[in-house]
Amino acid sequence: MRQSAVHLSGALMKKVQFQSRTVPFLLLLPQLAIVTIFFLWPAAEAVQSSFYLEDPFGFGATFVGMDNFTDTLTSSDYGRVARFTGVFTFFVTFLSLGIALLLAVKADKVLRGASSYKTLLMWVYAVAPPVAGLIGVLLFDQHVGPITEFFALLGWDMQIGVSFFDTSFAMTVTAVWKQVPVNFIFFLSGLQGISKSVQEAASIDCRSGFRRFWTVTFPLLAPTGFFLLIINITYAFFDTFGIIDVVLKGEPGNNPVTLVYKVYLDGFRGNDLGGSSAQSVILMLLVFILTVIQFRLIERRVHYT
C-alpha cells in the first residue's frame, strides 16, 4: 500500500503551479457546475424525499423519518431483487471481462487484416443500450428469434418474459454482448502496452504460452483489469436499465429486475416516491462503500509499473 501510494503521489507531483489563486477555480468551474447540477442537487433531493411520504398526486408530503428505509429493507421483495442483482452483476462482469480478454489476446496475435478485425470487434460499442436490448429481444424472440430456435433444436424451449431463468439468461447474454467491446478495447490497448522485450524474455524463459500468459501477461494487465472491474460492476448495476426495460417490454410481473430498475418501478409505476428515494439513497451508499473497498483492497495487489 505504502509503495503504491508513494508511487502515485510521485506521478501527481508533476503538477502545474498557478500564480493566481482564482485561476484554478475558474478552470474547475464548468466541471463543478455539471457535478452540482446533475449529481449533487438530485442526490440531495433524493436524500430529502427519502424521509417523506409523498402524496402520489403531489399535494403534499408527510415527514416519516426512517420508515421508508425500514419498509424497504424488511420487505421480502427487496431481498429477492437484491439477490438477483448480485448474481446478475457477477455473471455480467465475469463473462464480459472473460470473453473480452480472450478476444483481445487472440486479436493481439492476428497479423494479417488486424485493424479490420479489431474494428469489427469494437462495432457493438457504438450501439445504444436500449437498441442493444431491442436487438437482443429480436434474437431471443419467441417465434422468429434465431437464438430461441437454436436452443429449441437442443431441446430447450425458451420462454422469455414468462420463465424467470430464461428471462435472466436473455438479459445476461444481451448485457454481456453489449459490454464486451468496451472491455475488448481496453484489454487490447493494455496488451499492446506490455513491453515487447518483456514478452520476448518470457518466451525464452517459458515454453508454454498458456503458462506465460498467466505468469507474465495477466499480472501486467492487472491495472487495466482492475479499472475494468469497477467499470463493469457499475455497468451491470446501473447501465443495464435500458436492456432490462426492453427485454421485459414494461411487464415486470414476477420477472427478474435489478435494484436500479426497481427504483424506477416503485417510483414511477407505483408512485411511491419516498420509498423509491430511500432505495436510491441505499444504492448511493452501496456504490460509495463498493468504491472504497475496491480501491483499498484490490489496489494493494496491483502494480502500476
Place this chain on the structure above:
Amino acid sequence: MATITLDTVRKVYAGNVEAVKGVSIDIADGEFIVLVGPSGCGKSTLLRMVAGLEDITTGEVKIGDRLVNNVDPADRDIAMVFQNYALYPHMSVYNNLAYGLKNRGMAKDEIDRRVKEAAGILEIGNFLDRRPRQLSGGQRQRVAMGRAIVREPAAFLFDEPLSNLDAKLRVQMRVEIKRLQRSLGTTSVYVTHDQLEAMTLADRLVVLNGGVIEQIGSPISVYDKPASTFVASFIGSPAMNLLPVTVRDGGLALTNGSGLSGKNANGADSYTVGVRPEHFEVVETASADAAVTADVTVNVLEPVGAESFLYASFGEGGPEIVVRVSSHAQYQPGQKLVLQAMPEDVHFFDADTGKRID
C-alpha cells in the same frame, strides 16, 4: 556450452526488405563474438534469429550439432540480455532470476542455490526482495545478467546491453561482462554499434554493413588490416583518414587538391589511400622511405588529455585529415606542417569497390 554455426542465413521482411543477406559465421565453443555495425546493418536481426525471436527466411542456424531453425526459443538453451533489460516488473529480483528455472521444473533448493550464487557473483544479494522499478539502471543491468547466468545456458546473447547506461557505468560493466564471460567460458554473441565496446570485448569481431559481413577477425587484425573503406572508417576513433588519389607522373597525387605525394605501389590509376591518425608523423623534411608525404595547414588542435588531435587540411577546400600528436605538442592554426607515413602503415583500397588492395 556449444558452438554456434550460421550457414548463409537470410532474413527477408514483408515487402521484400532484405535485412540479412546470406551471412555465415562459425563460432567456436567459449568464444566471445561481437557483431558490430551501424544501425540497420542487420546485427540485431541476426542475433534475434539465433535466439528464435525472429524466423529464418533461408539458411541454417545450429547450436552445437542441433539444427534450431524450428526450435522454440525456450528450448534452444540460450539466454538473452536485452537492451532495456526486459525484467518482469511485477516480480521481485529473486523471482526474475528464478522464473526461467521454475518453468523447467527444477527443484526448489537447486533454484535457490543458483540464484544465490548468481546474486553473489553480481553483488545483487541485497536487492533480491526488491522490484525492478526500485533499482537503478546499473542494478537492473546486473539483474538482467543474473537472469542469464542462472540458466547456465549453452550461449549468451547480448543485444546492446550497455547502451542505456551512462558512460562511466558502461565502462565498468564492459569490464565485468568480459571477466564474467572468461570465468564462465560460455559462448557469447554480443551486438553493439559502439566500436570501442566491440574492440575491447571481442575475441573475434564481425563487422556488418547493409546485411552483409564486411570482415571477420580479431579486433587487432581488423584494426591493422581493414578489409574495406567501410571497416576502416567504422573501426578506430578518430576514424582512419581516407583520401582519394590518382596516379600522376608515376606517383600519387590527391584527386582534388594538392600537397600529397606518394609512391605508386600498385598498377591501378586511382585508389583510396588510408592512414590512421597515429601513423602520420610530423617531420622537418620527409624521409626517402616514406610512402606518403603531405604538406598541410593546421586548422585546429583538440587536446583530450593523454593525447591531442590535430586537424589539418590540404590547402583551401582540400580534404581534412586528423593526426594524433603528443598532448604537449604546440601547433598554431595556419601553421604549415610536413607529415609522412611509412609504407607498412599505408592502406590501399579500390577506388570503386572500396575493397582492400594488398
